[in-house]
Amino acid sequence: MNNKIPVQLRPPRHTKYVYEKLRICKHCQRYTILYDEQCPTCDKSGGLISLRSKAAAQVQRSIRNDRLIALLITLVSIFFGRTFQEMALALVAGLLLTSVLIYVQHRIKPQAISKELNRIFMRDRQQIINGLIANLDWAAAIGKENKALSYEMMREIATLVHDDSIRSLQIMLLQSFVLRKDMDLELEPLLQKRFDPDLVEYIGELSKIKRDLIKDKTFRYILKYEQHIASMSRGSEILSGVAAAAVRQKRYCLTYADFIARYCRLLPKERFLRLYRVVSGNPQDNWGVLGEEVARIFTEKYQWDADFQQPAIRSNSI
Amino acid sequence: MITYVCLAILLLFVTVRSFIFWRRNKDLVPPQELDQTLIYQINRESDQYEQ
Numbered sequence: 001m002n003n004k005i006p007v008q009l010r011p012p013r014h015t016k017y018v019y020e021k022l023r024i025c026k027h028c029q030r031y032t033i034l035y036d037e038q039c040p041t042c043d044k045s046g047g048l049i050s051l052r053s054k055a056a057a058q059v060q061r062s063i064r065n066d067r068l069i070a071l072l073i074t075l076v077s078i079f080f081g082r083t084f085q086e087m088a089l090a091l092v093a094g095l096l097l098t099s100v101l102i103y104v105q106h107r108i109k110p111q112a113i114s115k116e117l118n119r120i121f122m123r124d125r126q127q128i129i130n131g132l133i134a135n136l137d138w139a140a141a142i143g144k145e146n147k148a149l150s151y152e153m154m155r156e157i158a159t160l161v162h163d164d165s166i167r168s169l170q171i172m173l174l175q176s177f178v179l180r181k182d183m184d185l186e187l188e189p190l191l192q193k194r195f196d197p198d199l200v201e202y203i204g205e206l207s208k209i210k211r212d213l214i215k216d217k218t219f220r221y222i223l224k225y226e227q228h229i230a231s232m233s234r235g236s237e238i239l240s241g242v243a244a245a246a247v248r249q250k251r252y253c254l255t256y257a258d259f260i261a262r263y264c265r266l267l268p269k270e271r272f273l274r275l276y277r278v279v280s281g282n283p284q285d286n287w288g289v290l291g292e293e294v295a296r297i298f299t300e301k302y303q304w305d306a307d308f309q310q311p312a313i314r315s316n317s318i
Numbered sequence: 319m320i321t322y323v324c325l326a327i328l329l330l331f332v333t334v335r336s337f338i339f340w341r342r343n344k345d346l347v348p349p350q351e352l353d354q355t356l357i358y359q360i361n362r363e364s365d366q367y368e369q
Contacts, residue, residue, distance in 0.1 A: 015350045019356045066335050069367075070328060077324030090321045104336040113342040117352055127360045132360065162361045234324045 007148040011184040022128065023048040030132030031124070033156050040138055041131075055116035063105045070098040092293045112262070132161055140169070147173050155186070164192045171198045179205050195225045200238055207241030214245040219256050226259075240266035246273045250282065252282050257290040264293055272297065273307055277280040 013035050015021050024031050025039035038045045071272040074094025081087030105112075121128070135157050143150035151173040158166045167190045175198050179185065187206055192199060203222065208212050222229065223240050229235045243263035246252040253260060253275065264275060272294075278289050279294045287294070302308045347355075 018353045019349075024354070026354050066339075070332060073324055073328040073331065080320035080324065082321070086321050090325060094323050094328060101336055104338060108340055109345045111346045112339070114349075115343050115345075118347045120354055121352070121356045121359050123337045128356075129360060148325070160357060162342065162359055163352040163364055233361065239344045 003286055004176060005147065009177075009183050010152055012152075012155055012186075019051060021156065021159060022051055022263070024051060024054055029127070030134070030137055031128045033132060033134050033160060034138075034153055035156065041134060046136060051117060051120060052113065052133055053225050055113050055120060059109060059112045059116050063109070064299065066101060066105070067098065070094070070101055070228050074098060082280070086229055132157055136161075136166070144172065147176055151177075155298045156181055158189060164194060164196075168196060168198065171196065171202050174202055179209055181209045185210055185213065188217050191221050192309060195228050197232060200225070200229050200232065200236070204238035207238070209246045211241075211245035214242060216252075216255075218242070219246060219252065219259070223259060224257070236266060237265050243267060244271040247271050247278070250278050253278050253290070254285060254287075261288075261290040261293045264290070269302070269305075270308070272302070276302070276308060 013021065014217050021033050021035075023033075024033060024078075025042060025044070026049055027044045028039060028042040029049075030039065030041040032040050032048065034040055037048070040046055067069065072099075074090065077090035077094060078087050113270060135153065136171070139150050139153035139157065142153065151170060154166060154170050154173070158170060171190055174185075185268070187203065190199060190202070202215065203218060219242070222239070226239065229239055240263040243256075243260045244267050245254050246260055248268070260275065267275065276294055276298055279291055298308065
């Protein structure tokens with residue numbers, strides 16, 4: 001594609017847990033996963049709070065009410081005391097019992113917050129989904145003016161919504177960018193159940209600029225749809241690119257030996273040299289067809305090549 | 319007399335509320351489980367969802 005645009009993508013927002021990305025607006029009570037300071041629905045700033053804060057506030061409210069009731073009963077018992085001794089007893093007993101309540105609540109508060117979070121996820125399911133749909137609509141609308149921002153928004157939404165249609169939209173946007181090695185790209189979260197030619201083209205591009213993103217799940221996807229890919233216009237180029245990515249680890253060479261054997265003739269010299277060194281350096285492993293094919297290509301093309309005569313520099317992954 | 323009744327009510331209230339609070343929240347839900355719950359709730363109707 002010639003009309004690709006150069007973009008600068010912001011790195012994804014990393015949180016330890018996915019649910020920490022979700023926030024709720026204090027004003028309109030709408031959920032959002034986007035990282036703006038303003039609420040995307042009501043446009044008010046400073047109103048977005050994390051769900052943990054919301055759960056903590058709800059637990060705190062319940063705790064505060066209990067404490068107030070306990071103190072109120074203490075005050076009533078003091079008020080109705082007939083002698084000073086009764087009033088003092090009521091004060092001491094009331095404070096003691098309230099302290100017991102405060103102690104128990106304080107000890108169990110973290111558990112109560114996590115339970116409340118769990119309840120929010122189940123109770124507010126539909127509101128959360130509605131918020132994510134609104135986020136997605138907004139991301140799609142922004143895509144007409146700012147594709148990079150649209151992609152970043154969809155990347156955030158896709159951390160929670162596991163759906164092939166969002167993945168397809170992300171890939172379409174990625175395919176409109178000039179991809180560079182320094183970009184924060186991802187692959188495995190974009191893999192789909194169905195065959196997607198855009199995804200395959202994207203994998204083909206990654207095999208040139210970021211082959212370390214191509215791992216087991218991607219190899220399995222490529223193997224599953226190998227025939228479909230082979231029938232694409234750039235099919236063999238993409239398949240040989242993926243085979244070149246597999247060559248970077250001995251484990252991949254062994255696991256996908258048959259696949260690599262089918263495309264190792266198309267590998268560039270540098271990748272074939274890597275494969276040759278992996279195979280010839282580990283004669284104890286069963287390379288099967290791959291071993292025969294590597295030996296055949298070596299004899300045909302590289303037997304007299306000086307690079308193939310030099311000893312290998314040891315490396316686990318190249 | 320009312321003072322003692324109030325203190326008895328307070329004792330009962332503290333006992334019951336502490337027990338209920340403890341009973342409802344005795345186990346911590348691990349964050350990983352919270353993630354799973356949220357993702358399940360959002361994607362449970364999708365045929366593409368894998369547990």
